[in-house]
Amino acid sequence: MNSTSYTISYVNHKIILLTIALSALIISGLTACQKTPTNTSTSGLATIVCDASFENIMNQEIDVFEYTTKGKANIIPYYASEKACVDSLLDLKTKTIVISRDLTQKEKDYLESQKKHPRSNMIAVDAIALIVNNDNPIEILSISEIRDILTGKITKWSDIEPTKLGDIQVVFDDEGSSTVKYMRDSIMKGEPFGQNVFAQQSSREVFDQVQMRKGAIGIIGVSWISADMRTRDMSRDERIKSLQEQDTTVADFDPAVKVLKVRRDDQLRAYKPYQAYIYDGTYPLFRSMYMITTGVNGSLSHGFYSFVTGTIGQKIIQRTGILPARVQPRMVYLE
Template identity: 40%
Template sequence: MKIRAYTTLALAVSMAGLASCGNSSDTTLSTPTSGNTNISVDESFQPILESQVDTFEGIYERANIDAAYKPEGEVVKELINDSTRIAILSRELTPEEVATIEKNKRIPRTTRIAVDAVALITNPNNPDSLLTLDEVKDIFNGRVKNWNKLEEDTKLGDITIVFDNNNSSTARYVRDSLTTDKKLPQNTFAANSHQALIDYVAQNENALGVIGVNWISDLDDSTAVSFLNKIKVVGISKDPAPLTTESFYQPYQAYIAQQAYPLRRYLYVISTEGRTGLGTGFASFLGGDQGQRIFLKSGLVPATMPVRVVGLRN
């Protein structure tokens, strides 16, 4: 009886130990196509990642992916704190962030999965929907604060710059790529959601919105179409003195692929999963043929699949 009791206790302790080995994103029963995992996603990419998750779970019925859509800073924090082991971001980790993760005996693996862009949007009543890249930089550096500095005949007033979130990847992109001192001007505000950003621009003639193109690129998505019906998308020219409107490009897929549209950025999946679990399987799906086709359909540029550009002649 004593031997039997000891065996039962040892078995219970062993099972408890196995259960404790799992964490929120890497369970003991997880395989590349089954089990449960959580991922943390930059909310700029919510529309496309929702489509990717739905498709993956539709193919692999035993897979359950819990995706949390958050500002970029929170996504990075969760990856570093091991609250998640799969993150979708528009930037790679810094050397300091990599060192912190490796200090905790985890190895981050980064894969580029798509090319994205940052779009500028204005109110439909704003006649100035074409800006040079130099004018864009002047706006974000605070050198141009009124629409009449760009168009003398306009009746519009002071420019109001609107982001989705102060901690968003679009705000970070603008600071890093378009400003000289890594600071945003005083006339910058946060709408706290993409829907609120779109609504604000649609209702305010002086607004200039900054949004991930993924929210307005998929013309098969009714939400994206409804957003486009409320606003105008700005065309940007890299030429400081363009002679024709043909020098201006909107963030369409072909122009992103050709690098004609200047406000481009990459999309990455970063994994710290210690073994081949469901998170690793989903990351492989995103970089594989099916995931890349979904990026292509959404209006982004897939990282490993060529985009066919068709030229039309009159």
């Protein structure tokens, strides 16, 4: 991957950790100035550091949670690489993180040695979607074709099927994201990225690049391209009320881009990343999503953790198009 993007990612990592540390000091100072404790499970200030791939999901969780506390709680999110998330937790700069894996035993032991008792919960299974421009005639890619595109063995769309599109440009969200790590570890088997792979600064930029460039293919979390038409134009009050409904079906994907079907090399049928196909494992590109906290019972950090892992928090996750850990999917539209 482009070396410039690596440098930018490293600098951003340091800036994010410094910013989180500064915020922690400010929050501590504000708490110390209070005559009576105000940090409860539904009030006060708390930070969370979340893998940038999950920004769209966590913003919605925070929005609804703060609303339910009537403005008494303020969750301050930071979106960073997975490494920055874990470092901020181990350095005691935040009490809550969201990443694509559980803590290792070594990381848990270190926190215990600091008298911090981490709790972790798998809150969702996220799919990684492959998106292309709507003018791209390609509909399906196999796992081996994806691997060859990422490693630079396939560099032109015509190497897959007849087309005049030309060169393939692969676009990721960020050099240090869990999306990059997943594709490197699970699909590429440790091989290096080709010269046709580029990192942006956000998932939104990946989406925009694919819209603008006919030869681009974006690697992106499925929540960024899910289109829940029923809630898109709702007010916050209406959105909160809709979460009380039993129907939590996600209809389809954003029509501004094309979502490719993916098939395993030993199978003929290909699938799009719908929740039902994530649930039964037929869609092959998926990863877990973990929420980890060292917040004690009664703290705002623990209160938010309980909210996200609870019924309403899980319904919010389902509305984003990924698979919640505790709500079974029900589909009304499938190809």
